[in-house]
Amino acid sequence: MMNDILIRNVRPFGGEATDLYILNGRFADGHSESAAVEIDGSDHVALPGLVEAHTHLDKTLIGMDWFENHVGPTRNDRILADRQAKRELGIDARRQSARQILQTLALGVLHIRSHVDVDTEIGISNIEGVIETREAFRDLVDVQIVAFPQSGMLVREGTLELMEAALKAGADIVGGIDPASIDRNPVHHLDAIFGLAERYGKPIDIHLHEPGELGAFCLELIVERTRALSMQGKVMVSHAYCLGMLDAPRQRALVDALAAERIAVMTVGSPSGPALPLRAMRQAGIVLASGSDGIQGTWEPWGNGDMLERAKYLAQRNGMTNDADLAEMARICTFGSAEGIALADYGLSSGCHGDVVLVPARTLAEAVALTPQRRTVIRRGRVVVRDGVPSDALPHIG
């Protein structure tokens, strides 16, 4: 029997209805008359696998006791509370990352980049835990692991060495965080992480919350190093709030500089953070990615990891209500993020991996606006979720 699947009469990315055919795990042209599996895709929009380009798999509290959040308002309050929670709540990175992956798989998230904490209290145990989960879910979801110095790097001696150990253990990407306001020395911080990236041939993904002109200066330092080390297309800046806090000419110059070095930007569309100039960034050719950030953790009590809902948040934060704008936000949460985290063979075209999410909606804009939950999710030609119900064959988590 052919290992094939035919989806009839579905609207790829909201376009004209057509049939989609997957053979041996990849999209193929034409199709046999009798596929092993046939799905009626009418009244559905087909999206490539949703891409979670920025989350913290190791720190979700899904399925654990309710965490009573009494944490103060500053980033440092939250970092301290976060480290304390890891100590006191016994957050098992292996188990918790698996829980989040299963929850978001049901919504069609098939590709995840996760920042994973490395610090002098837990060492690289969270990295090891998420690596275990990555192996267990290898057939279902792609997981990229960023070695992330959440508590600071230079300011906590030994952290840089742990990041190197994380890379040796299997982390894929060098992380970083606020080189000025947290690590107190932007040049040393950036030199250190670009150095690691160069030595290990890894990309970079840096958390940059630095505000206004401080953030702009840090962006310039990142641009300079990306150019000097020819790391174009291998650097992502996450959050980059400063881009939403500058006057127009300054903003423009930075946007152009990021575009010139093909530095991608990840934004979650935070309702309380500065809104990034998404339209101008896109027009300048910057690759835009998005993510959920933490889900149900000590930082934020909410979050479901639905990257279609994330597209809605992006639209809402930017005051967009047009169908065309909503489609663009859906593009960020699929193709944009896929490019940002360098996924291969991504999309709905012939030859791409046979990953697809069928969303019951008349148009792509409706899918974004109403985020219907009864989705069908296909991974490499295998139906893993049908009308919102996960396959019995999926792993169960203790």
Place this chain on the structure above:
Amino acid sequence: MMNDILIRNVRPFGGEATDLYILNGRFADGHSESAAVEIDGSDHVALPGLVEAHTHLDKTLIGMDWFENHVGPTRNDRILADRQAKRELGIDARRQSARQILQTLALGVLHIRSHVDVDTEIGISNIEGVIETREAFRDLVDVQIVAFPQSGMLVREGTLELMEAALKAGADIVGGIDPASIDRNPVHHLDAIFGLAERYGKPIDIHLHEPGELGAFCLELIVERTRALSMQGKVMVSHAYCLGMLDAPRQRALVDALAAERIAVMTVGSPSGPALPLRAMRQAGIVLASGSDGIQGTWEPWGNGDMLERAKYLAQRNGMTNDADLAEMARICTFGSAEGIALADYGLSSGCHGDVVLVPARTLAEAVALTPQRRTVIRRGRVVVRDGVPSDALPHIG
């Protein structure tokens, strides 16, 4: 048989678990040993009926064809598109308001204040349609109707007379909209609506999107008229974005002036609009209410009318993640809105109407953060929704 209902072991507004007893449609002390209906409320938080203090029941497109939104970005673009849609899509205010009411009833919304359009094209037909629905749903949901001059009042001759006709037909509240930027004459606009309110003995609820100092000036005019006509406690300002756009001393002065005249403020926590200083407003004693605004209409394609999710939006817009803050946001969407729209006998105390929503959550903060959908909704001691499933006895809408 006693017409009574006993909810065992539930957490009222997230407090200590207790039993709640409803007899003849009202909360009562103690309880009989065998109530007609008993519900196990363990692992649930009990909230009084959720309050939708600001929506547009007559303009939702729920259940209609998908509206392709190509509307321009300005408020005037949207007003024009809105009026065109009413002409061309044949939006039936009676049917559409019923659809929204049924959708939000399933989530526990038992009290609604709806602005309803009055203009020289449709006259008061939308008012009449929503009044029909109000009568049909009288036993299920309280509906207050604001005669709302969406397209302007003074600038469209005949509109003021139509608003008077709306009040005679059964509208409960005098509406208004941007007296300067839309109606071009703040003094005449406000004198006209305060005049109507005085003649008919009705409260006022005015949409105020006016920015910065223009909005501040309009607020001052509203304060002056509220004082002059002794309308303390009978005026609500909806949106009041200007309060989020002023420097601290100016903001403070206006907040104090609003508090002194007991003028309530309704905010939806718009992710793209200015964030109001909720903490300072509450500390000053201002009654804070919230609402969904339009749901799935020509203005905004999204929205489910869930006032528990609205509490989450309020928290997110204001960067709040603490359990205590989330509880405060839930308070706005229940008790605050109830006070703002002057509901009688509201709450979970003995003597109050027997309206309650049981949300499967361990704490009130969890209810806000995760907005569980399988709720049980009780109206005047009658179970109308059980674990997310509406009673068969509810009306069905064509």
